[in-house]
Amino acid sequence: MYAIVDIETTGSHASANGITEIAIVIHNGREIVDKFQTLINPKISIPIYIQSLTGISNEMVSTAPTFDQYAKEIYELLHDKIFVAHNVNFDFSFLHYHLAKAGYNLHTKKLCTVRLSRKILPGLPSYSLGKLCSSLGINILARHRAMGDAEATAVLFSMLLENDQEGHINNTLNPRSKEQSLPPHLPKEDMDKLPSVAGIYYFHNNKSKVIYVGKAKNIKKRVSSHFANNKPGKQKQEFLRDVHHISFQECGTELMAFILEAVEIKRLWPAYNRSLKRFEHTYGLYLFEDQNGYLRMAVDKRNKFSKPFYTFNRVLEGHSMIKNLIGEFNLCPKLCFVQKNAEPCISINEQICKQACQQIESPECYNQRVLDAINNLKASLPGFLLVDDGRNLAEKSCILVENGHFYGMGYVSANEIDQDISNLKKNLTPYPSNDYIRNLIFNHSIQFPFKTRAILD
Structure with missing residues (x-):
């Protein structure tokens, strides 16, 4: 009946x-x-x-x-x-x-x-x-x-x-x-096509616009879980009505799925994703030349149009690092915006500052020490490959970190994994980085050190 x-x-x-x-x-x-x-x-x-x-x-x-x-x-x-x-x-x-x-x-x-x-x-x-x-x-x-x-x-x-x-x-x-x-407008064929492997999946609306991006160790199982209950709340009911189509990308590992999900959420800004869309209160260390020819370092908030040469989660981390560089490389706290008042430079008497702030030391001499400080900082940043399983037995997945920054990831054949970095990059897709992605990679490398390889120049 x-x-x-x-x-x-x-x-x-x-x-x-x-x-x-x-x-x-x-x-x-x-x-x-x-x-x-x-x-x-x-x-x-x-x-x-x-x-x-x-x-x-x-x-x-x-x-x-x-x-x-x-x-x-x-x-x-x-x-x-x-x-x-x-x-x-x-x-x-x-x-x-x-x-x-x-x-x-x-x-x-x-x-x-x-x-x-x-x-x-x-x-x-x-x-x-x-x-x-x-x-x-x-x-x-x-x-x-x-x-x-x-x-x-x-x-x-x-x-x-x-x-x-x-x-x-x-x-x-x-x-x-x-x-x-299943949602009323979602073809069962879309579900039947989903693989039981790691990757990301996209939910599309009736105009093919992506409205949700998710990651999974098992795509088919994870997508099915979205429809396993019929909660009576507004968000769930509107979500079910809006899903008309599913697409996906396979990944070699769950870590790659995590990374790709973060990248795609930032790129597509889907309506039903809540996490990973928050503004990142991240700070950067910037370099610029003033009107007198002196190179100046400053800690400031990051934005999408700026390119810092070092980044921090908190502004205090940035100020602590720049103070260390001032002491180690005899830089001027006034030119580094650590001392912001109109008083004489506090580091002149300590013989740290060589009076570049008073234009007694030439820009050439001062700038060389600034560049030495930056090069020393970059040299201390980690660079490595994370090598793991690929999408099939014939390939390996690679995640590249250069100078502490996530460069990109991709797949190479198992016998090409030891090639030099310039050739390896040809097989990798560059992706934008952020602190969330970088922390994912660093934590994974600490947890699984046997997957980490030094970069071959």
Whole structure:
């Protein structure tokens, strides 16, 4: 037996909205055998635009029973049937949520007439209920009212049963199928193509725009987990409605997937990614020449248009480093913006500053010590390769760090891994770096030192 359901609500997600009307049409696989319909008092105001859409006003539901008053009867109608609806996860999420609040735990098999129509009746211009029924000649007596839409869905379902030559309905009901949990617009073929390997995956909307990027040790398993529950919150329900397509990139290792995810989130700025989009409060050590020809170092916030030669997570780290360079290479604290007042340079009496700040020492002499300090700093930065498994047995993955910065990554054949760095770079894709990526790589190299190789010049 099938319970074909349609509900009208005050909004798009169950956790913050109520049901205003419910209709249940009981179908035995051949014909309609019973019907149930009632208005429901949602105990919250119905938004004006929804009143206009459905024709259900606050006045109409003010004297209607609450959901709790009908919960037992609704549960008895549904619990031993196959739950059928047009975009089934929407209707089911509302009823599951509100029945649970009333003390009833609804667990049934589900069928989505959107998904089934795409399979059994392919090639139609639209699969929204109104346009689909128009294409098929199904008359909807009261559009956007629960019983009108439920009866139209029942006629559609009968048509699907009659035309299901390839057994799509039975396949969907197979406990191993999991198809009923998929978003209504996502082709099952997209799920079938997903590999069980490390990599990243992209969720696209109806305009092919990427709305979410994720990483995985096992792409198929991780993507499936996104649809394993039907939480009633706004974010989850909007997310499920927006997913129309999935694409992916395989990676040799989980670390590469982590890195590529971070890069792609920064590049694409997907709507449903929350992490890795925060502004990075990172600081850099910058070098510039002033109008008198003296090279000056300064610690400042990083931005996407600047190129520091060293970076820090905190400004105090930068000031500590620049003070060390002042002492070691006899630099001027005023020219390095450590001393910012108008008083005489504090390091002249300590014989650290050689009076470049008073233009007594020539720019040539002072600048050479600045360059020596920078070269010494760069020489202390680590440079190495992380070598690991590739996407197949014939290749190895490589992640390159130069002068403490992530350069890029890629794949080479196993017998080419020991080539010099200039040739190796030809097989690597350069990527932008940030502190998150750099920390991932450094922590991995510490945890797995046997994967780390020195760079061959």
